[in-house]
Amino acid sequence: MRIKKSHSAGGNISLYSSIIRKAILPLILKRENRGSSLSHWHFFEGSQYWPKQKLLDFQWLKLKELLKHSYLTSPYYKKVFKERNLTPDSFNNFDDIVKLPILTRTDLFDYPTEILSTKFTESEIHHVVTGGTTGQQATLYRDQESFNIKQGMAWRHEGWMGKKPCDRMAYVWPAHADYQAESTWKTKLKNRYLIGDSMYYAGSFKEEAFAGHHQDIMKFRPKFIKAFPMPLEAFTQYLLDKKLKTPRLVGIMSTGEVLHDRQRLLFENTYDCPAFDMYGSREVGNSSSECAIHEGLHIAMETSFVEFVNDGKSVQPGDEGEILITDLTNYAFPMIRYQINDRGMELVKSCSCGRHLTLMSPGIGRVQDNFYTPDGRKHSGIMLLFHTSSDHDIKIGQIQIVQKTLTDFHVRITNKPEPNQDVFDFIQKQLKNVVGENINITTEVVEELPREKSGKTRSVICEIDNLK
């Protein structure tokens, strides 16, 4: 058990956030059709303390509802049920879920419109840009209510580190798409001064950018930082090297990549506050998070059904397996047993915080190396993946980028879907944009990406040991 002292919320800014949260946030949410987020949040604040059986019963009810809805309104699932002689009545307990096939990213490529529920009109669904962290981007959709439920759950998870909605949080973020999404001044100002969010792009570990971020963060005075650990590690190292003042934080939330112990220690020592690991993805939203006791990540059982499998068979708690997630909230685009391409395990123990939400440990997977530009500067591997997977018109399988020397890169691409010349051109172009024109790129089409001994696949591998 690891407990790190928290700072108390400081002064005027807290009072300001509290006023905004109570008086203005409900109005903003209502105007944006997000009003129900607050009631979902209040519900989850209560349900987190339910007894285990009540949580399981609720989860089962949600799963059954989703199965029925998918069978009745999603052409893809209608076909899948029919081919297997199934109806929603064929499912009597959680174990029966294996009667349905695993949903892969390739399925998202092959059946984007078939998976979509016929119950929603085009104006009722949002297109979601999937994460590029495994080198492959697909089309999927989400309905507004699903976003609202997930927002309520995100607030509960953030609450475990002491954050309430509208408390100020700085995002140290390598995903340029998110950064661009708030490109209008109006959105930026609303996010910064009302919602309490400020974004800092940290895909490239450039000193000039870090200097600007530091200045602005000290002005913004966030109480929390949410970050991918690699970019935050680079930023933190920069602050230490330059002996710069650090913001006075209450908590740090790490997501998107594995949070290594060395990073947790660095963050906790530098900012003198606890770090919380949160696990999720763009496809299925946030799925589990650490509470203040830090004994594992509590699965958000009310909104997600999480399985761990090996060769298609469930593994016992305590055994590592491939993570499958069923998003219990997305009725527009049902995702049942979605293969998220990470490995992890359900923990046998329960948490001493008293919550009965099942514990899991992701920890395995999503480990990327950093890479270098020819001038010897270090950058986030995740950033490279975002840039090589962000084109809607070009379908790319999973990719692995291996840096051999400062100027030599080798790219492996899986053959599903079979890459055409456009794919090779796109990867050449994007890599050169990010790394530099004067690099050599070789490509190779493979059936499957090579796995490490631990079972994980790394999407960015840097073989330049002496610079690491």
Ligand SMILES: [Zn+2]
């Ligand atoms: Zn706990």
